[in-house]
Amino acid sequence: MGLIVQKYGGDALGDKGKGKSGGGDTSQLYGAQFIAEKFLHVAHVVKKTRDQGNNVVVVVSAMGDATNRLIAMAQSIMKNAPARELDMLMSTGEQQAIALVAIALESLGIPSRSFTGHQVGILTESLFGKARIRSIQTERLESTIAEGIVPVIAGFQGATADQEYTTLGRGGSDITAVALAAAIRADVCEFYKDVDGIYTTDPRVCPSAYKIDRISYDEMLELASLGAGVLQSRSVEFAKNYGVPLHVRSFLHDNVGTWVVPEEKEMEDVVVSGVAFNRGEAKITILGVPDTPGIAAKVFSRIGAKGIVVDMIIQNTAQEGHNDISFTVSRSDYDAAIAVAREVAKELKAREIIGDNTIAKVSAVGVGMRSHASVASRMFEALAANDINIQMISTSEIKVSCVISESDLDDAVRAIHRAFEDKRSTPTIDMG
DSSP states (O other): OEEEEEEEOOHOOOOOOOSTOOSSEEEEOOOOHHHHHHHHHHHHHEEEEEEEEEEEEEOOSSSHHHHHHHHHHHHHOTTTHHHHHHHHHHHHHHHOOOOOOOOOOOHHOOOEEETTTTTTEEEEEETSSSOOEEEEEHHHHHHHHHTOOEEEEEOOOOOOOOOEEEEEEEEHHHHHHHHHHHHOOOEEEEEESSSSSSOOOOOTTTTOOOOSSSEEEHHHHHHHTTOOOOSOOOHHHHHHTOOEEEEEEEEOOOOOOOEEESSSSGGGGGGGGGGEEEEEEEEEEEEEEETTHHHHHHHHHHHHHHHHEEEEEEOOHHHHHHHHEEEEGGGGHHHHHHHHHHHHHHTTTOOOEEEEEEEEEEEEEOOOGGTTTTHHHHHHEEEHHOOOOOOEEEEEEEEEEEEEEEHHHHHHHHHHHHHTSSSSSSEEEEEO
């Protein structure tokens, strides 16, 4: 008998564009029959796993676009609603889902009980909107399992020591599932999605892309941190730290998906395991900054104070007592970041500010880079052969990233893919 945590996302419990309204906007409504079919399907998957002799713990997200709809409701009343009230509001989406999943399981004769994050003992820090889990009190969860009851737990949420409801940020349900799996020492944490696994990008971009069978924590962490929506990066980091095997699979069939596991020797044979890309990037350059100590600290402390995450940074060699600093941010942060950069540039008497929100980032990822030379040059040659200019470069032990023009992105993905496809596996992950 195994102990399995199964996490079902919003796509398993709802479907954009197929509700009563016939549209995919945040006001979409779901018909009763449509809801029943979705939740009963999930219940049947849980039942099959349980019938195989396993104990199952279920973690669910809110239905479809429920969270977005709740946020839209709040913003229609007040643009910048209090963070505490937003967390109180958003946590209700998962509460609807857990009750409906429990009801669906009961309808199949499976004893089930729903729990909020607070009820199951998930204690978080006091940071509304993006709280981190401090501890999990597993007594209630373990006693429920021992009674033969399937616990259905709300993802994305917890509570502080003084019983304030908190949410864990986007993708927080993934974190809930992995944290619970670690706490109760589950054999595996399964993620049921509308894709077959950690899969290739749109075939229109790279026709030879395909599903990965096994991938290391480090590779998945790099891909997730680059923006892949399949798994949340903090959940992958949690799984790595606590040794929780992850299995990303489809809720539409029984096929094996992608296993995310500790690095295996065979993985080093694959030079590049994934070609990731992100269209949502922007670049800002401050020209003519004084070449004195503390300038970079001043620029980026001011950027960070606005809650803006900086990705890549390049500072050139000083000329005549001045240099240039370029950095990238999420395109959604571009307006705020360039406004801060202009303020700082004025104070520093910099020569000019240049902004570009038409860039993209493409990255080659693979643990095989540790034992294979010339990966970067091979990537750069592939881009050069296709007349694609590299604007910025960033590397890690298992990743090489390049900033390029967004108009060149599709050609870049295909070129890099071809450069490494003589190896066993070179999938392409769509970062949006």
